[in-house]
Amino acid sequence: MRTFTKTALALPGAAFLILAGATGASAEESYTMELTDTSGNDSGSSSTAQLTVDGDSLAIKITGEGFTPNSPHAQHFHGSFSEDKKFTCPDSSADKDGDGQVNTEEGLPMYGDVILSLTTAGDTSPKSGLAIDRMPKADADGNLSYTRTIELPAGAGAKLKNLHIVQHGLDANGNDKYDLEALGESTFAKSLGVNGIPEEATNPATCGTVTGASAGEMPSGGVDTGDGTTDGIEGAGTFGFAGAAFAVAGGALLYRRRLATDRG
Numbered sequence: 616m617r618t619f620t621k622t623a624l625a626l627p628g629a630a631f632l633i634l635a636g637a638t639g640a641s642a643e644e645s646y647t648m649e650l651t652d653t654s655g656n657d658s659g660s661s662s663t664a665q666l667t668v669d670g671d672s673l674a675i676k677i678t679g680e681g682f683t684p685n686s687p688h689a690q691h692f693h694g695s696f697s698e699d700k701k702f703t704c705p706d707s708s709a710d711k712d713g714d715g716q717v718n719t720e721e722g723l724p725m726y727g728d729v730i731l732s733l734t735t736a737g738d739t740s741p742k743s744g745l746a747i748d749r750m751p752k753a754d755a756d757g758n759l760s761y762t763r764t765i766e767l768p769a770g771a772g773a774k775l776k777n778l779h780i781v782q783h784g785l786d787a788n789g790n791d792k793y794d795l796e797a798l799g800e801s802t803f804a805k806s807l808g809v810n811g812i813p814e815e816a817t818n819p820a821t822c823g824t825v826t827g828a829s830a831g832e833m834p835s836g837g838v839d840t841g842d843g844t845t846d847g848i849e850g851a852g853t854f855g856f857a858g859a860a861f862a863v864a865g866g867a868l869l870y871r872r873r874l875a876t877d878r879g
């Protein structure tokens with residue numbers, strides 16, 4: 616049927632659509648994630664992420680406001696590529712110690728591990744989770760803008776909408792910077808062996824799942840067949856958090872230096 620493609624252009628629209636479908640052209644999907652303060656952390660931040668997935672190529676654009684000004688904000692896809700959707704954005708019930716903030720480790724059981732780091736350049740694996748020198752920085756007005764095209768691991772494109780995006784870093788005491796005064800030290804960073812990082816810098820500010828899709832509206836594999844397949848994702852090897860944590864510690868060191876620099 617492919618030889619009829621040129622002719623098809625002259626056919627009535629409906630016929631052309633049918634022929635186009637018959638060719639099995641790669642399905643490009645576009646969808647949106649509205650990122651809000653689901654944790655009740657009073658971050659005052661919100662973003663819209665627009666994603667276009669073509670095979671395993673992801674074009675992503677995030678625009679946000681209300682972020683800690685002049686400060687870097689780590690952002691990641693969290694969750695699991697497995698199809699049972701057991702991870703999602705945390706709500707305030709994740710605040711186990713009741714201090715009014717869902718911190719990073721309190722959120723992890725609900726939002727899951729880092730799957731992809733939305734860095735501005737270079738590596739996007741979980742290893743770059745806290746590579747804060749490559750994370751977007753809010754401007755002086757707290758606006759954040761991020762655009763990148765990322766080549767995903769084989770098979771990840773179709774499953775990306777099973778995940779959610781988390782953006783980190785908030786200003787709990789409203790002094791327009793990350794500091795130790797409001798929330799103290801990040802126990803998450805400390806657990807990785809890095810001391811002195813403000814918890815403000817690591818707490819989740821926004822989170823969002825897919826809210827609208829132009830095609831394939833349901834998350835892939837919405838009906839679990841129970842065969843446990845992960846379609847090669849696990850084969851990529853680097854997508855477990857255990858491996859990531861060590862590199863996160865390295866990133867956190869950069870984080871501390873960066874913050875020290877920013878504090879001048």
Ligand SMILES: [Cu+2]
Binds near residue numbers: 691781
């Ligand atoms: Cu994250």
